[in-house]
Amino acid sequence: MTVLVGSAIQLLRGESGVFVVSNEAFDPQSSTEYTLYHLNKAAVPLLLAYVQESMQPNTLHPLVVETMPPDLATQLGLAEDVVEGQGVECCSLALYDEAGPLGTLYFLRLATLRSCFERNSDEDRTEPSTLHLFVLQLAASLRFALHSQSLLKEQGRLAAIFQYSTEGILTVDNALRIIDFNPAMERLTGWRENEVLGQFYIKVLRPKDRQGNDLGLQDSVILQAFAGQEVVNREMIISARDGQRFAVAVTASCVRSARGEPMNGILNVHDLTREHQQEEQRSTFISVISHELQTPIAIIKGYASTLARTDARFDSRTIRSRLIAIEEEADRLNKLVGNLLYASRIQANGLQMDIITLDLENLIRSMVRRLQARTSGVQISLSIPPHLPAVMADRERIEEVLQNLLDNAVKYSPRHPEITITCYVTGEEVIVSVRDAGMGIALREQEQIFDRFHRVGEPLSQSTPGAGLGLYICKAIIEAHGGRIWVESTLRQGSTFSFSLPREEKAPLPMVVF
Template sequence: AAIAVHNAQLYERIDQERRRLAAIVQHSADGVMILDSELRILSFNRALERMTGWKTEDAVGRDLDEVIAWKKIETGDLRRALADGTFKTDNGETVYVEGDLLRIDGLTLSLGIVYAPLFNADGTLSNIIANVRDISNFRQAQEMQNMFISTVSHELKTPVALIKGYAATLRREDVEWDAETVREYAGVIEEESDRLTSLILNLLTASRLQADGGIDLQLSDVRLDWLAARAVERFSTSTTIHQFKLNFPPKFPAVEGDEVRLRQVIDNLVGNAIKYSPDGGIIEVGGHCDGDSVTLYVRDPGVGLSERDRERVFERFYRVDGALSRKTQGTGLG
């Protein structure tokens, strides 16, 4: 009787552990599947249903390649690993496969899969456990950063080349430049220097935000209407097809803020208004008071942002995927 009771308790503990593991697998945020030694699917969790579009009852029993159908593989090959003996011994080796999955509905999804072997007591391969992760956001972030680096390189080179070119021209000893030409060339050098300063300030701000999670603000009373007027004065020399309009009520109040950062924000808004309204038109910079708060706006005749893009407007390196964005240089920081 004692042995029967012990066996019943042991069975209960084993069954409880089995149910616990099954719940963990089913509710895991990552996809989890179990394969036999012939790469047939034995287990398939809910996360994998969402990723692949396959229902568990339809996927179980099928060959792996029927369900995990790659449109493009970037790295790794499970079948090659099996053929070359990677899984022949219990040495802790895993195989990582990454690529674009062709879902059952025809859509694609970027996945990274880690395959780990499970061996019998005699050393033969029993099962393969697959941990599947959706890496679409990671891939997109990588692509955005690569585009950002390329864009920054271009945007740094352009003003540097112009500054060097105009400075070298002014230094020529074989030409006597008149005062008007010197002023014109010096104006270009100053304008491109301001452009460099703005880009570098954006990069430093983004770097500090990433490293420290915030930036130190030097607070003082700031007149936003004055900052806006100075920004319009500076940018008015950079375009011939736009007209600027200031629209602030009389006695617009000062606000507490960091003047350097607020100037950076206004410069970015006005610069974007020029950049993304290539056909010209009126750019209005204004503000209004509402109780204890003030609002500053920049309005331009450009195409604007969709609701979906507005949700991501403060995401680093993000740029709208449109014909105008592709033709217009930008870092996704300003």
């Protein structure tokens, strides 16, 4: 565009100018586009304001020439000596072709110059003037350039959609060989695009049906799309590069030639792993909650029915033990319901915090005394540096976090649990770690341990009461404080749960960070 406009202005003996594209000619939705030649963009509004006040060119009078005021010419960037010595003309040239108006070319030139197209424009009225032929040729070239520009923009948009789509997109030729493989597909399968180009797509994806049977060429979803069948959200199982299998929903479509022959096939691949995990969470929720609710209810009902019998006499010690059991199970039931409501508030972003300056050391020591008073046989050691800085936190919420971590350390440890609580100080935050010597957590479980209703798949874990909400609540509370929570664990060697809280006062620099 710039080369065409610049060449046209030079042929018309101009020094500088701007081509203004007509919106109606190109894209009614777009804003006005400019192509500048030796003209500062800041000068465009001045020039356009001037030419709009004068007579506009049209197909009968395609070229309008006016002498420009010297002060305006100087503002547009022309040298003062040239403006005063020779004068400057502002020319407006309407560009059109058989398809209609294309735009207007505005250019500046010395008043003493004329182009060859203007000299011959009035010689023979019976033949098209050279200026008219020039306008048609220039308009055709510019229209072609505009369409090329439009195609490039459209190609860029399509490439961006292909590149940044969160859905896997794979395209094949009519021989089912891969010709495109977007980044989402790379992340999904582990294959790089340069490794799969030209390969048979079934060989790369190794698709299976939901029962695990191989889907061969006769069951190819792309061939079905080639045959005109509708393939939308078809569930199947594909394999990643490392052999891992996962469920996906595929949609296949066909790109056809003008004669209706299939040219390319497009496969959109949607990973169903997350949806299946949510389904598993829902089923886990139902099974866990029903079990966790039924157990205390059954115990309460059993003891209450026993005590209500009229044909039996119980001594005070037996009655007291039954009532204590009923109270404990009622507390357990109350805690479960409270955790469910808590989780619902977290999901609804309804977690409110009362942030104050908190003495973390006193809180930890208080929690330890409380745990030792109600749990016999537990050994707890503290490692707290002197003058532990205060943190900004909600006291009740941090109590809940510590309570959950300490309860877990006791529940998932041997008969005589040993727990170590350690505090670390950095320049920005205080870190609290709770370490146990219990069953530990497998590496593959550690990323999911903070998810709702997730319970570690070890026998001891499955037999231990709980709904899988404690760590989820801990994570929500700590992150609401602007902190972090994480786990380091080795199977059958114990786990260390750590969380951080922001300090009330930041440490002066420099400071050694441990």
